[in-house]
Amino acid sequence: MKTRDDNLKAGRRRLARVAAACLIPVFLAGFSLYAQDLMMTAWNAVAEYRSPYLFELEPQDEMGRAATEGVMLIIVDGLRLDNSKKLETFNRARAAGADLSAVVGQPSLSDPAAAVIPSGTWQEIHGVTTNWYEGELRVDHLFDAARRSGKTTAVIAGKGWVDLYGGDMDRMYEFDDSDPAYDEQVYRQALAVITGEEPLPDLLVVHFGGLDHASHAYGGVSPQAMATAEVIDGYIADLLDAWDLSRRTAILTSDHGHIDSGGHGGWEEEVLNVPLVFVGQAVDPGPKEAARQVDIAPTICALLGMSMPSHTVGTVLDEVITLPPSDLARALITLGLARYEFSRSYVATVAEPVPSRFPDAMEAVLAAANQVEEGSRLVDEAWVSLVAGDPGKAVETAGQGIELMDKAREDVKRARLEAERGARLPLALVLALVPLLPLVYLGRNRWFAYTVGGAVLYFAVFNLLFFVVHGFQWSLSVFNEEHMIPQFITSRMLETALTMIVIGTFVGLLAGLRRRYDGPELAEAAATFCYLVVYGIGLQLILFYHQYGVSFGWFIPDLLRGFKFYVDLMQAIPAGFASIVAVPAALLGAKLGTVLTRSRSAVPPA
Incomplete structure (x- = not known):
């Protein structure tokens, strides 16, 4: 009778283990489908961010007088602060003028920065968060302020500036910034504006874009990038000579830097810190404390005696200008x-x-x-x-x-x-603690220690691949070009799936090498390994959810943590589906281990 009861219990136990081995992967696959939708929601919350701060504000009339006859703002797209200190013209301007640096906002991309500099407000306010933003800038900016104040403006730049500011400038000279001759075309047009017969504009904006392309193609500190920067530096020298700095003012800056491998958009020091040099009329020379990119616009307005952009959050750099x-x-x-x-x-x-x-x-x-x-x-x-x-x-x-x-x-x-x-804390705690309940049962599996070790090994391998093998950081700067985004996502998903399947096979192999294992018990253990991996990923997602939510309608979150959130989702999506393969892979690994063990046993002693 006792044997019969034992057999019934053993049968029920085996049935429960088979059910767990089947149901856990199904549940995890369902979570993967949800993670896929969650990733799109979170990505679009930043990429398609709709600022709630586009207020219709009453502009303030100008009160001051111009301290200079004109301001020329030269933007060298992608110029790092350290690289700018190797350029002759930049250094000559530093020696004669005010030398400082500027901190840029995030995402540290070209179009968002092209919106920051003339508006004097951050990405979170003006709403431009990508280079594929569509439409004109919807906050007040320098060109509107200049028109209100009776000042004239001219811009020499590429399509991005035209798209953002449309017809708000008095003169717009557009060139194709993908053309290798773009910088030379910009230089020649700027020189023609300065030396031509038409009256000089009160505000002239000149954008050089070739360095950005060279840095993307060859790296932020590559010889090719520095050679391009030196050519642009030579163009700037001629423009400064023609601008007559005894009566006018020039500002040299950049929209963002590049990491060594060429990307940008993230939080790295070499990306967020850019040169900012004032030289000429009404400038107090000497080294100055670091400023912010949003301070450029109100300082230009103060120099020209103009109305201020209504949405600016910058300040007048009164230690820089006199x-x-x-x-x-x-x-x-x-x-x-x-x-x-x-x-x-x-x-x-x-x-x-x-x-x-x-x-x-x-x-x-x-x-x-x-x-x-x-x-x-x-x-x-x-x-x-x-x-x-x-x-x-x-x-x-x-x-x-x-x-x-x-x-x-x-x-x-x-x-x-x-x-x-x-408000999010109660749900975050529930989401973090409820998944522990199945582990009360699953923890009784005699291979449970192996499953925990396998989960730890998974995170070690994934992070080793991410940080050491690939040299990535949790940063948008890993994307050297926008077309690399799908490839990056696909690669992380494949690495997740393959790592889980290989480790699942390895756990099974260890069980097979120990000769005696129960198939349903091992299958349950393999499913538990997958469950622990997904739970570990889920805990990191829950932490971000508690801090920032997943849909950012009124702010842009910390993008270092935000990028990690995306990377965690890139793991969560394939992890559930990989569990469907990892369980049978573990059983195959166990079979292989058994075969290897028998082969060794069959070898006669020497």
């Missing part, structure tokens, strides 16, 4: 008035969905709104000081008001992020 105190005060007051209109709308937009059940967040929202009003009061006080004949105090007070409004925006963003994280 304005009479009254004109500097007027520039900062103009900026402060624009900042108030933008910050008030920003705080209201960000604060509106904050759940009332989070009192700390609501308190921070109210404090931020009060900070914006206090900042506005300080700007008004600065105007009173200016009228009273104290421009120095006006400069100080306006600066304090702008800083207070900037802090208010940071505070309300942080408060909403923390409130949303609090």
Whole structure:
């Protein structure tokens, strides 16, 4: 009787193990289908980001006077800060002018940066996050501000600039930036504008793009890239000589850098730090502290005595340019008035969905709104000081008001992020803890230690391939060209699937080498190995979900963590499907181990 009961229990146990070995891969395959949809949702949330900050703001009239007869802004696409220090013209301009660097925003791509520089606002605000953005820029910018102020503008650049700014410039000279002769064409046109019979524009923007192409093709520090940079540097020398820096001002900068292998778009220091050199009229020479890319536009407006772009979050680099105190005060007051209109709308937009059940967040929202009003009061006080004949105090007070409004925006963003994280925490905990329940049963499998070891080995192998063999980072910069994105995704998926199948086979081989194993038990163990891999990937996805969610309608997340989230999804998608193959692969591995063991046993001793 006891033997019969034992046989029934053993039969039920075997049946349960067969069921687990079959059902776990099916469940994991279903998760893979969900991960595929999740990846598209998260990718489109950034690639097709729709900024909620495209406010219709009332422009502020200019108050100051021009400190220079014109500004020429030269942008060398893709020039790294370190490479710029090897260029003769750049170094000559540094010696004669103000030498600093600028931090660019993310994604650190060409079109998003082409939107940042003239608008003075970040990608999260202006909404351009890719090089395939369609339509014109939908925030206020330098060319609109110049037209309001009666200033003339000319741009010599490629199609990206035309697409973003359309007919907002007085003169637009478009060239094909994929043409090898693009830089020479731009140079000759710029020289013709400067030396021609037509009146010089108040603002001339010149874009050189050949270095970006050379860096993508050969690498950011390649001899080919440096040779291209030196040619452009020679063109710039002629333009500076013709521009008459005794009466006018020139600004030399870049939109982004490149990593050594040629990519950009990510967070690397050589990508995010670019040269920024001011030289000529109204420039205070010498080394300066680092600025931000968004500071370029308001500083140009201050130099030209123009209205400020309404959406700018930058500041006037008053340590770089030399304005009479009254004109500097007027520039900062103009900026402060624009900042108030933008910050008030920003705080209201960000604060509106904050759940009332989070009192700390609501308190921070109210404090931020009060900070914006206090900042506005300080700007008004600065105007009173200016009228009273104290421009120095006006400069100080306006600066304090702008800083207070900037802090208010940071505070309300942080408060909403923390409130949303609090709202997502219960679901994140459920998603993280519930999958542990099956392990209470699966952990009794005598091969469970092997499955845990196999899961650890999977993550070790995947990361070894990713970081060491391929030399990747969690960064958009791994894509040297946009067409490489599908290939990158496909390769990571194949590596995931093959690694899981190979390790599953290896676990089975170890079981076979031990001679005695039960097929259903081993199949269950192989399925458990796959379950642990997917669970480990899922924990990382859940952590990102808790921090940022998966659909970013009002902000752009930390793109280092964001890229890791995409890489985790690239593993999650094939991992479930690979489990369907990994289970029989483990059984085949066990058969092979058994054959090898018998072969060794059959060999007679010497």
